[in-house]
Amino acid sequence: MASVPFDxxxxxxxxxxxxxxxxxxxxxxxxxxxxxxxxxxxRPLHTEEALSTASIGFDDLTDLGAKRTTTVALDYGRITLTxxxxxxxxxxxxxxxxxxxxxxxxxxxxxxxxxADVRRLDDCFASVNYFEKLQVPxxxxxxxxxxxxxxxxxxxxxxxxxxxxxxxxxxxxRDPSSxxxxxxxxxxxxxxxxxxxxxx
Amino acid sequence: MMAVLGDPGRWQRRNYGxxxxxxxxxxxxxxxxxxxxxxxxxxxxxxxxxxxDDDPARGTPEHRTILALCESQLTVxxxxxxxxxxxxxxxxxxxxxxxxxxxxxVRQRPAGHRPxxxxxxxxxxGLRAL
Ligand SMILES: Nc1nc2c(ncn2[C@@H]2O[C@H](COP(=O)(O)OP(=O)(O)OP(=O)(O)O)[C@@H](O)[C@H]2O)c(=O)[nH]1
Ligand SMILES: [Mg+2]
Numbered sequence: 001m002a003s004v005p006f007d008x009x010x011x012x013x014x015x016x017x018x019x020x021x022x023x024x025x026x027x028x029x030x031x032x033x034x035x036x037x038x039x040x041x042x043r044p045l046h047t048e049e050a051l052s053t054a055s056i057g058f059d060d061l062t063d064l065g066a067k068r069t070t071t072v073a074l075d076y077g078r079i080t081l082t083x084x085x086x087x088x089x090x091x092x093x094x095x096x097x098x099x100x101x102x103x104x105x106x107x108x109x110x111x112x113x114x115x116a117d118v119r120r121l122d123d124c125f126a127s128v129n130y131f132e133k134l135q136v137p138x139x140x141x142x143x144x145x146x147x148x149x150x151x152x153x154x155x156x157x158x159x160x161x162x163x164x165x166x167x168x169x170x171x172x173x174r175d176p177s178s179x180x181x182x183x184x185x186x187x188x189x190x191x192x193x194x195x196x197x198x199x200x
Numbered sequence: 201m202m203a204v205l206g207d208p209g210r211w212q213r214r215n216y217g218x219x220x221x222x223x224x225x226x227x228x229x230x231x232x233x234x235x236x237x238x239x240x241x242x243x244x245x246x247x248x249x250x251x252x253d254d255d256p257a258r259g260t261p262e263h264r265t266i267l268a269l270c271e272s273q274l275t276v277x278x279x280x281x282x283x284x285x286x287x288x289x290x291x292x293x294x295x296x297x298x299x300x301x302x303x304x305x306v307r308q309r310p311a312g313h314r315p316x317x318x319x320x321x322x323x324x325x326g327l328r329a330l
Contacts, residue, residue: 010318016306017273019241020315020323041328043281048288076281085319088241088277107239108313110323176330184327191320 018084022183023106024075024091025131026115027123031143031173032091035115040077040089047101048073048143069190072098074105087183092127111186112138115123115173118151121159127162139186143173165189238291240277243306246270250302259296266293270303 024032090105105110112131116124124140130137142156150181153168162168169185172178218244238244246267266279276294297303315323 017243018319019243019275019307021241044288045277045281046284047280049320050288076277078278078281079330081323081330085322085326086275088275088322090240090277101295110315141255180327180330184324187320187324187327191317191324192312 015085016084019086019088020110021090021105021108021113022186023102023109024089024115025102025112025124025127025138026092026143027117027120027127028094030094030115030117030123031103031145032094032115035113035141035143035171035173035179035182036075036077036089037175038176039183040079040087043076043078044073045076045090047074047104062155071167072101099126099130106134106136107129109136111190112136113182113186114138116140116156116160116170117143117145117148118156119145119148121156124127125160128162132163137186137190139167139169139182139189141169141173141182144170144172146159159200238276238294238305239308240287241275242308243273243275244270244279244294244298244303245273245306247302247304250297250300260295263293263297264290266290267297267302270297273306 024035026032077089079087092102092105114124114127157168167185167189169182171182236312265283269282276290280290
């Protein structure tokens with residue numbers, strides 16, 4: 001870790017870090033935190049948000065002066081794939097009152113995963129609408145909660161009125177290999193299926 | 201730096217209350233003074249140049265902590281998670297260091313930019329090997 005400055009000429013092959021952002025959306029309790037935990041080393045990431053919108057429930061704002069912010073902890077995971085390629089997972093805060101933060105986390109994202117609980121499918125409408133509007137490629141992952149009815153992904157896709165190009169897959173957010181398969185489905189879809197030839 | 205954020209007595213005179221404490225290390229600034237706002241996965245690295253370590257312009261212990269971490273390439277999110285500082289605070293401190301020439305932005309990813317097929321294949325191979 002000597003202080004060797006980055007050599008800008010080695011772009012693409014050598015030392016340059018190639019980070020990619022994948023955002024995890026879905027309704028309250030859909031399994032976002034579990035999903036990020038399953039596949040990556042998770043460290044909390046703190047951000048701070050204006051109290052005017054985010055502070056419902058705070059006791060006393062009178063003495064705060066001009067800087068009215070509160071700190072929000074977010075799901076954040078880092079997956080090192082190769083020496084240079086690193087995936088960053090960011091769980092979008094599900095509560096409506098934090099949805100104004102989604103833009104910051106979704107900016108320039110490679111893709112998104114919408115976690116859906118089939119018992120409360122309407123909870124994921126907001127995320128689906130959001131990624132459609134933003135034209136961020138996404139997959140819908142049906143989280144298999146114990147005791148939840150089993151739905152055919154195609155039925156759910158129809159119920160969500162998804163474009164046929166949007167994959168709908170089953171997942172168990174507690175299972176690392178299941179989470180990995182969701183991410184593979186996402187990246188395969190982004191690469192137009194061409195990367196999926198050696199599927200397992 | 202946890203001492204700064206965690207010391208209950210230190211900032212109370214300012215009468216801001218605990219919810220604004222993180223911005224004390226930026227002297228109340230919530231936005232970088234110059235330049236672009238860095239994205240969470242923009243990569244930064246120390247240049248090895250800029251002010252000397254004992255120069256007051258080097259700023260707070262938080263500036264120095266971030267500068268030390270920047271010895272190797274890191275994203276803004278990495279820096280926030282390693283220091284425990286809020287993302288907005290890290291952005292302001294980084295902007296100071298960039299202005300001093302001590303840190304430089306290695307990569308800024310344009311929004312909505314789809315990577316090339318070779319990169320996507322690299323990601324897929326990496327995921328399959330997990
Ligand atoms: N059976 C089963 N339980 C799950 C699964 N995923 C998550 N859970 C459980 O569901 C609960 C909610 O999961 P979280 O990961 O906290 O959900 P979240 O989306 O982060 O919730 P919020 O951040 O509160 O919106 C937890 O008790 C998990 O253990 C799954 O795939 N199967
Ligand atoms: Mg959660």
